[in-house]
Amino acid sequence: MPPKPSTKLPESVQEIADVIGREKALDFIRQLPRSGSRKWRACIYIPKSLPMDHELVSMLGWEDANKICYAFSGMILQPSTLKGMERAHRNKQIARAHAEGVPVSEIADVYEMSKYQIREIIAHARKSEREAAYG
Template identity: 45%
Template sequence: MARLPKSTQEIAEVIGRERALFLVGQLPRSYSYDKGRRVTHLYVPATLKPAHYLVQLLGWMDAMKLVSHFGGEILYPATCEEIARGFRDQNIRRLSAEGMSAVEIAEWFGMSDRQVRNILREIPPEAKEVKCIQPTLIKTTAGAA
């Protein structure tokens, strides 16, 4: 399991890893010209109303956990795009192995079928691990003909 960046780990400690990744994945992205990358930000209100965005995304209980821990703060969680991309690609491979076509998978993930085929052609990270194979020793006996 990939480690979360510290900014996202703080959220995960409050609402759990999967919920934190879901939340970060739903936040709008903006481009930071001074940092040269895409960033997210999230304002956690000091008090919560039932129609608030966090309640709609996470439900009342998890939203309240965030409010009680981060209420009144602006959070800048990492986008976790690498983690999300790996999870997405893993699911694309699984759905393909289960018989879904590239077109169906593309519709499901909101991408082109060409991109799905490119992902399916890639070697999965877990298969890229280098495995050492020890050579076998061949014993020869002197004088054997």
């Protein structure tokens, strides 16, 4: 689930979005290989000169790959993988569905999660709402 267009991007992602645009940056980051045993980390080296067969070209196309090379030449990028944003967006949708009367078991099926996980997300959302309401 992609984050809403109004959602503020992490700084490491916003830097890329400033060069190639928000949607292209989000697509690019989803394509990045994960770094070894640290699956939460995406990592890619940006070359100083761009050969036609570089993985950046296959991910972004020639024009956007060149923009990235110009902006980040010789750097290793480690942008956020967006998991936190995507999880927060999913949890809001789960809480909204429950508030609209959708049964927990149905929500669990849709999101391929256990009923326990769904109930925990709903409980956390309720707690956050109460804290926001009462300070």
